[in-house]
Amino acid sequence: MATPQDRQLVEQWRSIQTTYFRTAGAIDRALESRFSIGLTEFEILDLVADSADSACRMKQLGERTPMTQSAMSKVVDRLEKAGLICRHSCEDDRRSLFLELTDAGRALHGKAAVEHRALLKENLA
Amino acid sequence: MATPQDRQLVEQWRSIQTTYFRTAGAIDRALESRFSIGLTEFEILDLVADSADSACRMKQLGERTPMTQSAMSKVVDRLEKAGLICRHSCEDDRRSLFLELTDAGRALHGKAAVEHRALLKENLA
DNA sequence: TCAAATTACATGACGTGTCATTGAATGACA
DNA sequence: TGTCATTCAATGACACGTCATGTAATTTGA
Numbered sequence: 001m002a003t004p005q006d007r008q009l010v011e012q013w014r015s016i017q018t019t020y021f022r023t024a025g026a027i028d029r030a031l032e033s034r035f036s037i038g039l040t041e042f043e044i045l046d047l048v049a050d051s052a053d054s055a056c057r058m059k060q061l062g063e064r065t066p067m068t069q070s071a072m073s074k075v076v077d078r079l080e081k082a083g084l085i086c087r088h089s090c091e092d093d094r095r096s097l098f099l100e101l102t103d104a105g106r107a108l109h110g111k112a113a114v115e116h117r118a119l120l121k122e123n124l125a
Numbered sequence: 126m127a128t129p130q131d132r133q134l135v136e137q138w139r140s141i142q143t144t145y146f147r148t149a150g151a152i153d154r155a156l157e158s159r160f161s162i163g164l165t166e167f168e169i170l171d172l173v174a175d176s177a178d179s180a181c182r183m184k185q186l187g188e189r190t191p192m193t194q195s196a197m198s199k200v201v202d203r204l205e206k207a208g209l210i211c212r213h214s215c216e217d218d219r220r221s222l223f224l225e226l227t228d229a230g231r232a233l234h235g236k237a238a239v240e241h242r243a244l245l246k247e248n249l250a
Numbered sequence: 251t252c253a254a255a256t257t258a259c260a261t262g263a264c265g266t267g268t269c270a271t272t273g274a275a276t277g278a279c280a
Numbered sequence: 281t282g283t284c285a286t287t288c289a290a291t292g293a294c295a296c297g298t299c300a301t302g303t304a305a306t307t308t309g310a
Contacts, residue, residue, distance in 0.1 A: 010245065016249075017145070020142070058258075066143060070261085070299075074297080075296095093305075095257065095259070096259085117134060163265095194288080200266090220276070220287065222288080
């Protein structure tokens with residue numbers, strides 16, 4: 001029934017869960033308290049900041065995160081309301097959207113990224 | 126700014142996230158469709174099934190999962206409504222609760238665990 | 251070229267998680 | 281022993297994610 005291999009799998013899984021929750025929680029709380037954004041928001045900022053090219057982002061970002069399309073849309077809403085990002089409709093295909101950091105967004109991302117990296121280092125050691 | 130070490134940390138973190146979401150998602154969907162319970166519910170069943178001793182469980186279970194006390198309480202609600210688990214108040218300390226699987230709960234856990242282990246194996250390879 | 255299928259994104263209903271708080275039982279100790 | 285602090289669990293308000301669906305733009309192909 002419960003083979004040693006099963007036990008080991010379950011242990012491995014619990015370890016992943018623990019690491020994930022501990023790390024995500026720590027980052028989320030830190031970003032929330034210092035910059036008033038959550039981990040999810042930061043991850044979108046981070047992805048946008050990371051893409052220097054000018055492709056139609058929204059769609060492509062979706063391919064680089066486990067988030068749902070619907071979740072993405074709402075996160076971008078929040079980021080836009082917070083004045084950290086803006087949507088530009090894409091001339092070539094008006095269904096698509098470009099995302100771009102505002103100056104405020106870029107500034108905040110810079111500071112938040114330091115915090116983010118530090119907490120990753122601390123938690124993934 | 127973005128040192129190679131930072132890059133590597135971020136890569137490692139994305140990898141953990143991907144594994145976590147892929148695995149959790151697969152298990153959740155499978156359990157949901159075949160047994161009408163979610164991953165969270167299963168994990169509580171699994172913990173209860175795993176503890177043979179008769180300590181005041183609720184509290185101790187909390188120490189073995191990243192879940193909040195409040196989340197636990199609600200999951201147990203659902204499990205109880207589904208007839209898979211029951212709460213017994215603890216004689217020694219009437220603030221505490223024992224949890225116990227019902228027969229239905231034990232039966233379901235047996236089948237679901239097989240599925241769970243199989244999906245872990247598939248996803249954590 | 252036009253109707254049907256597809257694609258990109260937004261939105262509303264809904265489930266579940268968190269935080270803050272409550273209620274009840276217990277513990278500490280003057 | 282009576283008061284105050286602590287602990288366990290439940291609950292309500294709220295935030296956020298998912299699913300199903302809607303809307304508009306684009307593509308396909310007869």
